[in-house]
Amino acid sequence: AQSVTQLGSHVSVSEGALVLLRCNYSSSVPPYLFWYVQYPNQGLQLLLKYTSAATLVKGINGFEAEFKKSETSFHLTKPSAHMSDAAEYFCAVSDQGGKLIFGQGTELSVKP
Amino acid sequence: ETGVTQTPRHLVMGMTNKKSLKCEQHLGHNAMYWYKQSAKKPLELMFVYNFKEQTENNSVPSRFSPECPNSSHLFLHLHTLQPEDSALYLCASSQKSLGGPSTDTQYFGPGTRLTVL
Numbered sequence: 304a305q306s307v308t309q310l311g312s313h314v315s316v317s318e319g320a321l322v323l324l325r326c327n328y329s330s331s332v333p334p335y336l337f338w339y340v341q342y343p344n345q346g347l348q349l350l351l352k353y354t355s356a357a358t359l360v361k362g363i364n365g366f367e368a369e370f371k372k373s374e375t376s377f378h379l380t381k382p383s384a385h386m387s388d389a390a391e392y393f394c395a396v397s398d399q400g401g402k403l404i405f406g407q408g409t410e411l412s413v414k415p
Numbered sequence: 416e417t418g419v420t421q422t423p424r425h426l427v428m429g430m431t432n433k434k435s436l437k438c439e440q441h442l443g444h445n446a447m448y449w450y451k452q453s454a455k456k457p458l459e460l461m462f463v464y465n466f467k468e469q470t471e472n473n474s475v476p477s478r479f480s481p482e483c484p485n486s487s488h489l490f491l492h493l494h495t496l497q498p499e500d501s502a503l504y505l506c507a508s509s510q511k512s513l514g515g516p517s518t519d520t521q522y523f524g525p526g527t528r529l530t531v532l
Contacts, residue, residue, distance in 0.1 A: 307457075312455075337520075339523075344525070345525050345526075346419070346421075346505055346507075346523035346524050346525045346526050347458075347505070347507075347523040348523070349520050349521075349522075352520060393458070402460065402463070402471070403458075403460070403521060404457075405457045405458040406457060407455070407456065407457045408457070
């Protein structure tokens with residue numbers, strides 16, 4: 304069975320600081336991995352996805368994530384946080400049949 | 416309208432009421448999904464429809480009844496709900512490729528915030 308663990312339900316950074324949101328997965332087959340962002344009172348928006356091509360994936364809004372098979376990780380990073388990045392972030396793994404398994408989410412706060 | 420829309424955005428209902436949530440996708444996709452998002456819990460997949468056929472029911476109680484009349488519309492009929500059913504209900508759609516692994520991206524609507532009194 305597949306599963307996703309996001310380390311830290313809440314992360315707080317200062318504006319301009321590095322953003323690092325951690326995601327570890329468990330999968331018995333080569334996984335497809337996704338990061339979604341949810342702003343208040345909105346649905347989920349895709350940030351980026353990994354589908355077995357390049358291990359470093361670039362997404363929207365300056366975010367990127369690196370797939371590390373040896374560590375079963377897919378951490379999300381952004382070099383410099385902006386106030387508008389404050390939101391909840393979800394990591395998800397797909398079983399290649401299209402079914403997504405989500406982590407519990409990480410709320411990102413950005414301090415001025 | 417663009418993307419995935421959901422109505423109503425907010426709904427308050429009593430335990431004896433019957434109501435329906437509506438989802439419409441304007442993306443030409445062939446698969447639609449219902450998710451439940453409760454506070455402090457991961458998103459829970461409830462139902463999946465591929466080409467209007469239900470392909471997944473994730474052990475959802477019968478008080479939730481989905482309907483997919485065509486590939487663009489998805490409903491969730493609610494009756495005799497419990498207070499613990501209060502949550503954000505999200506609809507999503509995707510374009511599934513026929514055969515082989517699916518890397519389809521799911522596009523989400525804004526959700527319906529449901530409160531059961």
